[in-house]
Amino acid sequence: MSFVRRLTAGAPRRALWMLAALLALLLVAPPLLSKYWLSVLILVLYFAFVGQAWNIMMGFAGQLSLGHALYAGLGGYIAAGLFFHYGVGPWAGLFAGVAAAVLAGSIVGYLGFRFSLAGVYFALLTIAFSEFTRVAFDHWDWAGGSGGLFLKVERDLSDPLNLRGGPLLFYYVILALAAGTFILCRALLESRLGRYWLAIREDAEAAQAVGVPVLRCKMYAVMISAALTALAGVWNAFYYNNLFPEAAFAMGRSIEVTLAPIIGGLGTLFGPIIGAVVLTGLGEIFTDLGELVHIAGIKQIFYGVALLAIVMYRPAGVWPWLARKLGVTEKRS
Amino acid sequence: MTSDFVLSLVQAITKGLLTGMVYGLMALGLSVIFGVMRVVNFAHGELMVVGMYLTWVGFEFLQVSPIASLPLIAAIFFCIGYALQSSLITPFINRPEHQQFLLLLAIAILLVNLCQAIAGPEAHGVQLESQFDSYQLGPLVLDAVRLHAALAAIAIAALLWAFFTFTRIGKSIRAAADNHMGALVVGLDVRRLYAFTFGVGAACVGAAGALMITIIPVSPFLAVEYTLLAFVIVIVGGLGSMTGALLGGLLIGVSEAVAGLLLQPSAKSMFSFGLLILVLLLRPQGLMGRRST
Numbered sequence: 001m002s003f004v005r006r007l008t009a010g011a012p013r014r015a016l017w018m019l020a021a022l023l024a025l026l027l028v029a030p031p032l033l034s035k036y037w038l039s040v041l042i043l044v045l046y047f048a049f050v051g052q053a054w055n056i057m058m059g060f061a062g063q064l065s066l067g068h069a070l071y072a073g074l075g076g077y078i079a080a081g082l083f084f085h086y087g088v089g090p091w092a093g094l095f096a097g098v099a100a101a102v103l104a105g106s107i108v109g110y111l112g113f114r115f116s117l118a119g120v121y122f123a124l125l126t127i128a129f130s131e132f133t134r135v136a137f138d139h140w141d142w143a144g145g146s147g148g149l150f151l152k153v154e155r156d157l158s159d160p161l162n163l164r165g166g167p168l169l170f171y172y173v174i175l176a177l178a179a180g181t182f183i184l185c186r187a188l189l190e191s192r193l194g195r196y197w198l199a200i201r202e203d204a205e206a207a208q209a210v211g212v213p214v215l216r217c218k219m220y221a222v223m224i225s226a227a228l229t230a231l232a233g234v235w236n237a238f239y240y241n242n243l244f245p246e247a248a249f250a251m252g253r254s255i256e257v258t259l260a261p262i263i264g265g266l267g268t269l270f271g272p273i274i275g276a277v278v279l280t281g282l283g284e285i286f287t288d289l290g291e292l293v294h295i296a297g298i299k300q301i302f303y304g305v306a307l308l309a310i311v312m313y314r315p316a317g318v319w320p321w322l323a324r325k326l327g328v329t330e331k332r333s
Numbered sequence: 334m335t336s337d338f339v340l341s342l343v344q345a346i347t348k349g350l351l352t353g354m355v356y357g358l359m360a361l362g363l364s365v366i367f368g369v370m371r372v373v374n375f376a377h378g379e380l381m382v383v384g385m386y387l388t389w390v391g392f393e394f395l396q397v398s399p400i401a402s403l404p405l406i407a408a409i410f411f412c413i414g415y416a417l418q419s420s421l422i423t424p425f426i427n428r429p430e431h432q433q434f435l436l437l438l439a440i441a442i443l444l445v446n447l448c449q450a451i452a453g454p455e456a457h458g459v460q461l462e463s464q465f466d467s468y469q470l471g472p473l474v475l476d477a478v479r480l481h482a483a484l485a486a487i488a489i490a491a492l493l494w495a496f497f498t499f500t501r502i503g504k505s506i507r508a509a510a511d512n513h514m515g516a517l518v519v520g521l522d523v524r525r526l527y528a529f530t531f532g533v534g535a536a537c538v539g540a541a542g543a544l545m546i547t548i549i550p551v552s553p554f555l556a557v558e559y560t561l562l563a564f565v566i567v568i569v570g571g572l573g574s575m576t577g578a579l580l581g582g583l584l585i586g587v588s589e590a591v592a593g594l595l596l597q598p599s600a601k602s603m604f605s606f607g608l609l610i611l612v613l614l615l616r617p618q619g620l621m622g623r624r625s626t
Contacts, residue, residue: 058431064430064431064434066434111610111614115613115614115617117613117614117617119430120373120430121568121613121617123430123434124564124568124609124613125610125613125614127561127564128565128606128609128610128613129606129610131561131602131606132603132606132607132610135599135600135602135603135606136603138599138600139597139599139600146599251557251561252557255438258431259435262431262432262435263435266431295450296449296450296453296454297445297446297447297448297449297450297454297553298446298450300442300445300446300449301442301443301446301447301450303442304439304440304441304442304443304446305439305443307435307438307439307442308421308436308439308440308443311432311435311436311439312421312424312436315428315432
């Protein structure tokens with residue numbers, strides 16, 4: 001139990017009870033939910049999961065990546081391609097997908113950090129790699145080219161070993177991923193590596209001066225973040241059963257990943273989760289509103305206004321403010 | 334056979350050079366804004382698309398030719414840029430990069446979707462009378478539309494250079510860019526200068542939009558592509574360098590045209606992004622940029 005005690009040390013008792021209640025609710029609720037609400041909840045968990053993955057790199061280690069679609073796309077494409085061409089199940093295929101994403105992340109990270117690109121320049125490098133890969137996949141026949149890669153949809157088939165089945169299966173898989181990553185993030189933050197990351201985020205030069213292995217720590221951040229994002233990509237590919245380079249590697253996909261943690265609160269544990277709830281909730285409300293007025297793009301206009309309001313009035317994110325309201329202020333890490 | 338190939342290559346290069354001038358003007362706007370305020374305008378392509386839409390509206394409903402409406406478009410964009418900077422962006426000048434990014438992303442989403450809500454998702458083009466005219470230059474054929482657009486872009490870039498070199502306010506902006514604290518000390522109104530700078534940058538991209546609509550039809554989906562393109566050009570040329578932005582525009586214009594000729598046209602952006610990666614790694618200050626200290 002010492003592991004559990006270490007993870008929960010310093011957290012307010014009230015917060016732990018709330019967390020336990022939330023997890024219990026998420027475990028038992030799905031069979032009671034309608035199809036629509038289940039799909040919304042799945043979206044929330046998906047964005048919470050990728051948000052946490054991205055947050056490791058930006059929120060913890062302070063490296064702005066706007067090219068995370070690269071890792072999700074590689075993970076998804078490789079696992080789906082292996083399944084499609086050779087019948088290799090995703091539980092095996094994900095290792096190849098994750099390996100490819102970690103390799104890509106190491107290349108992007110190593111080049112960026114070694115040539116000391118920081119801030120916007122590093123972000124542009126990540127965009128460039130992601131876009132480069134998008135165009136490459138457009139012309140790669142094995143991956144279906146620009147016409148896309150489609151997995152067979154068998155509605156009634158339940159084959160969890162090949163990640164084939166109904167929404168409930170995908171729900172529990174993404175719940176496990178999101179919850180596992182939450183615990184992983186907490187453990188990372190409490191570890192030596194996590195402390196190093198925070199030091200690098202606050203002042204990389206000072207960290208270097210006191211002996212933090214800056215390059216190595218940054219590399220770990222990219223690799224862990226890329227690996228988790230690749231898992232999200234695999235899940236995404238098998239949930240939606242189709243992959244297009246224009247969507248999988250799109251700039252929009254990379255941006256989408258960043259929104260939940262930024263809106264929720266960068267560098268916090270709960271930020272990406274709260275951000276995912278806010279984002280998905282707003283998205284669903286605006287879709288409904290958009291159907292009322294029938295104007296192309298109206299949903300995005302609402303969305304833009306909401307983003308503008310959040311960044312102007314809650315620039316540090318929703319979670320730090322909400323935590324104060326709930327009386328569960330996290331140690332700001 | 335080979336002489337045919339050489340001719341079509343030269344043809345593609347000239348076409349790329351002409352389009353590249355307009356790209357350069359677009360990138361100039363981004364470069365000016367970044368060079369002075371260190372704010373990365375993630376809504377740049379969206380502004381470009383708004384400029385294209387405005388010009389299209391003027392042509393379609395008021396029968397004003399793009400070249401004639403250009404000064405007005407530039408003036409409107411100056412005001413838009415000035416207002417954007419002084420209302421929304423000023424509070425974010427000293428905030429972390431990711432907050433600026435989110436702010437400009439929200440602005441970008443609003444701009445492009447307002448265009449889509451008003452004009453619809455389909456493409457709109459401008460049919461000029463000079464559409465099919467061309468100038469013969471030896472064996473070379475120059476597109477009249479492209480040539481006019483390129484000449485206009487050069488003229489505007491020259492105006493911009495004169496503005497930054499000779500006018501008092503242009504010099505003050507450069508002073509504020511070089512040394513923010515120093516500018517404050519000698520009593521420059523830096524906030525107003527910043528708003529002015531964003532206005533000038535927006536006017537550039539608005540004018541580029543007015544020229545670009547004569548070359549290709551506008552649709553909302555172009556916006557992200559142009560934002561990325563402007564980044565590529567500016568980084569390749571050197572962020573904050575005016576000649577760099579123009580040169581980068583020419584380089585990307587030519588490389589796109591040549592890649593479109595030699596490879597599949599859809600693979601042309603791979604070339605640009607490859608170039609971006611190389612420049613970022615080997616010469617992050619850009620081809621014409623000075624290494625920052």
